[in-house]
Amino acid sequence: MATSEASVTRIMVAVNESTIKGYPHASISSKGAFEWTLQKIVMSNTSGFKLLFLHVQVPDEDGFDDMDSIYASPEDFKSLKSRDRARGLRLLEFFVTRCHEIGVACEAWIKKGDPKEVICHEVRRIQPDLLVLGSRGLGPFQRVFVGTVSEFCVKHAECPVVTIKRRSDETPQDPVDD
């Protein structure tokens, strides 16, 4: 049964790369949030939903990733920018391909900035029906050091937000791995 655009539920899923494995691998918590959305919400009603994948790239302030690079001209920075973009696109490709396989409409895009601020800004702009965020489910002690994107968005995003914590059997030995 075809579903008219007006009655399609638009779910924004914020996705990021694995902290340890890096691009193009999706973080465990991003994949968890995505799979939860498919298994528990979308199910067989593939025409009832549209998934909106937002990937926020954090500007690389300490330059750690680029220690071996030499920047001699503005062109070098441009190539860096396009390399970052290419990596982000490969990350999004994972989610878009999966949606295509199961027949769920989707869109995906990349933004740069502070993830929590950008996510809330994009929610205001796009006005999804629901924002789904993966979370490492860290305790209060670890949370101080790794930031709290989901906590911020639950408070400030102007749409309903659901946070999907990792199951304990998905948690890697190093809790910072994501």
Added chain:
Amino acid sequence: MATSEASVTRIMVAVNESTIKGYPHASISSKGAFEWTLQKIVMSNTSGFKLLFLHVQVPDEDGFDDMDSIYASPEDFKSLKSRDRARGLRLLEFFVTRCHEIGVACEAWIKKGDPKEVICHEVRRIQPDLLVLGSRGLGPFQRVFVGTVSEFCVKHAECPVVTIKRRSDETPQDPVDD
């Protein structure tokens, strides 16, 4: 298409009575959370979901509701208890009837106690896939006085939680009305 029990998504919706109108009227935020669940999540996939309605009755510590009552024997307290229960059941009837009309499976029950503690306890016991809570969407100033069931549950409930704030056009003049 029949959906097997294992693939049914169980959504717990915590519901309460209107602060101003009292029983059997559901609060605006409860109705909002329920309607959001139907319109944005369940949609036409009525066989894919089961709704679990929990109503937590707060023990009446100040006795305001019963100022004109006289309690002369233990029997009087029993009748009070059964009256409370009857009011709670009429509240749940609203939600169960609506589910019946649209063909969504549901269950409903009443518990007594501190809503935030009881909701988290029932989540541990029932293990729903999602907990949906209505919220008055009050600012930080008002929040201090009226409690923060949804904030507590977002942090402590052992399942994904989504809070549905009232739309501004649903907010009555008295922000405490619910």
